[in-house]
Amino acid sequence: MNITLTVNGQSIARDVEPNVLLADFLRDHLRLTGTHVGCDTTQCGCCIVHLDGKAVKSCTIFAVQADGSSVLTIEGLAAPDGTLHPVQAAFREHHGLQCGFCTPGMVMMGADIVRRIPGADEQTVRHELEGNICRCTGYQGIVEAIVDAASQGARS
Amino acid sequence: MRNFDYHRPTDIAAAARVLAEREDAKLLAGGMTLIPTLKQRLATPTDLVDLGRIAALKGVRREGNGLVIGAMTCHADVATSPVVREAIPALASLAGQIGDPAVRHRGTIGGSVANADPAADYPAGVVGLDATVITDRREIGADDFFTGLFETALEPGEIITAIRFLLPKRAAYQKFRHPASGYAVAGVMVADFGDAVRVAVTGAGPSAFRLDAMEKALGASFTPGALEGLNPDALELLTDMHASAEYRAHLVGVLARRAVAAIA
Numbered sequence: 001m002n003i004t005l006t007v008n009g010q011s012i013a014r015d016v017e018p019n020v021l022l023a024d025f026l027r028d029h030l031r032l033t034g035t036h037v038g039c040d041t042t043q044c045g046c047c048i049v050h051l052d053g054k055a056v057k058s059c060t061i062f063a064v065q066a067d068g069s070s071v072l073t074i075e076g077l078a079a080p081d082g083t084l085h086p087v088q089a090a091f092r093e094h095h096g097l098q099c100g101f102c103t104p105g106m107v108m109m110g111a112d113i114v115r116r117i118p119g120a121d122e123q124t125v126r127h128e129l130e131g132n133i134c135r136c137t138g139y140q141g142i143v144e145a146i147v148d149a150a151s152q153g154a155r156s
Numbered sequence: 157m158r159n160f161d162y163h164r165p166t167d168i169a170a171a172a173r174v175l176a177e178r179e180d181a182k183l184l185a186g187g188m189t190l191i192p193t194l195k196q197r198l199a200t201p202t203d204l205v206d207l208g209r210i211a212a213l214k215g216v217r218r219e220g221n222g223l224v225i226g227a228m229t230c231h232a233d234v235a236t237s238p239v240v241r242e243a244i245p246a247l248a249s250l251a252g253q254i255g256d257p258a259v260r261h262r263g264t265i266g267g268s269v270a271n272a273d274p275a276a277d278y279p280a281g282v283v284g285l286d287a288t289v290i291t292d293r294r295e296i297g298a299d300d301f302f303t304g305l306f307e308t309a310l311e312p313g314e315i316i317t318a319i320r321f322l323l324p325k326r327a328a329y330q331k332f333r334h335p336a337s338g339y340a341v342a343g344v345m346v347a348d349f350g351d352a353v354r355v356a357v358t359g360a361g362p363s364a365f366r367l368d369a370m371e372k373a374l375g376a377s378f379t380p381g382a383l384e385g386l387n388p389d390a391l392e393l394l395t396d397m398h399a400s401a402e403y404r405a406h407l408v409g410v411l412a413r414r415a416v417a418a419i420a
Contacts, residue, residue: 045256048258060188
């Protein structure tokens with residue numbers, strides 16, 4: 001099936017089988033390997049991207065369902081000039097990663113949290129991260145980073 | 157995953173037509189249960205009919221003394237809808253406790269109700285709030301809808317278009333959440349309609365069910381204390397690796413009392 005979608009601001013047209021997951025489409029067809037597949041069972045959140053502005057688990061969506069939509073992946077989150085998104089900058093500042101495998105999903109979820117809940121406090125952020133799993137258990141820095149970025153959003 | 161033919165109708169009649177014509181066509185709503193099921197090959201449909209492009213199935217509206225939620229309305233939209241929060245805050249709260257934020261951006265009320273997972277949250281809301289399931293053929297009352305484990309009164313090819321809720325005087329949903337899956341180990345919706353009280357349980361039995369003894373007791377005295385000694389019989393509840401039937405019976409009592417305490 002022919003699909004046309006916008007990925008990180010670029011219009012993309014491809015022919016895909018209906019059973020191709022969005023995560024596999026991004027990784028294998030577009031070579032955007034920043035989106036990770038951790039559990040492949042809708043639990044770990046490593047595959048989170050934004051579909052029409054909302055955080056979704058791309059391992060549990062078919063690429064054909066995204067036809068006509070806009071997808072933002074970790075590769076497209078920073079500004080074109082390389083300026084980091086506030087959540088990315090906060091992850092660097094607060095050391096919000098250890099092995100890095102969950103990081104793309106954590107950052108994309110963090111950006112979604114900051115968008116929806118400016119000024120989100122620690123308890124809120126921990127609650128909102130229920131669908132993201134860090135195997136290193138490095139949640140402290142991740143939570144601090146998102147709380148910091150959310151406070152910047154609330155100030156601006 | 158086996159491949160399938162993908163259909164994307166823009167109206168309900170076209171969706172019904174594909175279901176009728178194809179050998180083993182399944183409806184795709186939010187896909188939060190169906191896609192994992194396909195990955196495990198627990199289902200191998202020949203065709204998927206994606207309801208995501210049917211605008212008439214989305215949205216929330218007040219209708220007379222009721223609240224109508226389109227089948228393809230996602231959990232996040234129900235949880236944050238000012239209309240739902242004003243009309244039935246307990247329902248908005250229930251929707252906000254399903255899965256995780258990314259799942260709530262995709263999963264839908266129609267998909268959840270049609271799937272009738274014994275541990276899903278919405279069945280307690282539908283039964284507890286005396287909702288009506290509206291399909292492309294008829295209207296089905298909540299008490300007649302859930303018929304067993306993953307079984308409903310829906311006929312082959314029948315499509316849920318919306319759920320209509322009556323507005324209670326007060327209602328509350330309490331859930332004991334499985335920490336990994338987010339599903340209800342047990343969940344209880346208590347709704348007071350003035351002339352009647354309804355208590356509906358999910359997570360504890362093969363499908364959502366009401367507790368007559370609790371409803372009668374709350375009708376006489378709407379207090380947590382009125383529910384003492386009225387836990388359901390464990391013999392009729394589920395045991396699995398997460399909780400025994402006896403523990404679930406205990407949880408149902410605790411959750412029902414908490415729900416009443418929250419609104420008494």
